[in-house]
Amino acid sequence: MKTAVLTKVFPTRSHTVAAQGGVAASLGNSTEDNWHWHMYDTVKGSDWLGDQDAIEFMCKKANEVVVELEHYGMPFDRTDDGKIYQRPFGGHSMNYGQAPVMRSCAAADRTGHAMLHALYQRNVRANTQFFVEWMALDLIRDADGDVLGVTAMEMETGEVSIFHAKATIFATGGAGRIYFSSTNAFINTGDGVGMAARAGVPLEDMEFWQFHPTGVAGAGVLITEGVRGEGGILRNSAGERFMERYAPNLKDLASRDVVSRAMTTEINEGRGCGPDKDHVLLDITHLAPENIMKRLPGIREISIQFAGIDPIKAPIPVVPTCHYQMGGIPTNYKGQVVVPQGENNNAPVRGFYAAGECACASVHGANRLGTNSLLDLLVFGKSAGETVVEDFERGDLSLKPLPEDAADASLARLARLENQKNGESVHEVRLAMQRTMQKHAGVFRFNTLLKEGVDAILAVAERAKNTEIADKSQVWNTARMEALELDNLIEVAKATMISAEARKESRGAHVRDDALDNAETPNGRDDANWLKHTLWYSEDNRLAYKPVNLKPMSDDVEPIALAKRTY
């Protein structure tokens, strides 16, 4: 079996580099732990939208993949007696929520970076053929719906080729750039998610996005919670310490979602700061300058660099910032892409697999726990690879003949871009999309804004069909790349807005102001009507739903029963 990896940037420059927190595994090296507790935490974290078979699989496999990575040379931090050191992380507990547990395995603050390097070296060892700086364009499916590979453009020449494959695995990451304020690198344009959507594969649970409360306004770069821990205060346009109204006890140190929603309410009610009243201020000017220099030097540097503000003298403009995509291409625990077919809600698409942030297994459900994202990509990346081998050995995969029109869709997209006259600027359309998403489908959601948002994003999507680029050169044409990336982003944006408008409850990261918190719908969560996965189809923007799998994989594992999510 030959393996080719297509990647638009050098493999070790993927956004996984930015993952610092670590990878969860119940090794029990620092405190007592077991995978049942990890499973409970993950189901609860997901607000019961995660599939319990996939969650059981992931938590059970965690130790194996972490130890395997260690054997590949991953430089994990160590305890004094040489074991992998583990540290605590939000949402992870021992004995079913009783006390914090030390479950995160990290390599200093460069876990994702070290992981990418370790796995890249394994690929070099295995003679994987890398096609670096190739942009995948479209998925190729035949009349049976089977996936036969992708079309892709070599950036150095601008030439389009067909990669005819028995199996295609997507590990293409998330699309956090659909939002105006995002912690994601510019490469996170949801390329695989957009390709899948255009090829008729529905996208699952795209209304669920994780936000961090304090990203620098206009830039997205994170300001750590530690700033508020040191005494930082959030203020609105009147200079009011507004968190006193929302969380009288914890004030600025309330949990991430509470702070994010309070900030959004202030902005939506006209008390935001700046000419567009679109952010609030994080004030540390009352702290002693020597303490800021000593305890928060990195934050001062970020503020000066990205907000043009020295926080010793003036407050930092901040806004809730998009961080992680919980939904994606629907997959099962084996990494197979699954779609509804007749009575079967989860029929595998022959030849198509996905893992990581682009996929929805679904283990994160409505809300991801920190350190579970690196675990997701390790476990389901490996599982997808193993399933390809199994499917191949069973004779399920073959090099089926390509349909005659295999490259037509991609060539038509490129020709349209080449010949577009009096079209729209890619930059302007992308900005319109990002502002629409930020305003209408942000961290705290309102019925009217969502309804208006659907019309607004569909209007932006129409504009995206007419983008024009001035530079028509074939070689290293970055303007063309950005136009192609926008095609992918816009699919994700539509999926998010339409799915979010339809879900009339609060669950995990999807929080509506009109979802009442009472005995029947705790925290606004309406299990009677909404304990189900959303599926969005690009072709006609229709929605379908499928049940959440509340049954673990093993008969001897008890399901985690529905309960109100409180910490």
Next chain:
Amino acid sequence: MSINRGRVRWHCRRALLELDIVFERFLARDFDRLGDDQLADLVDLLQLEDYDLWAMVNGSKPCEVERWKGLVALLRQA
């Protein structure tokens, strides 16, 4: 062999948002004015790992390669 500017521009896409933003400003303001020698130095600088490059750009780690210092100064101003 001459260096393709589009290629260098693409290599300014990084794994960290902090660097993306710095390079976005640098590309808009300074990139087109770079001479061939500076462009060659930039190609080398871009080979660095993202965290090492970011440490140099944010000043937490000194730039010890003489011919990179001018570029790093431009990036710090960006």
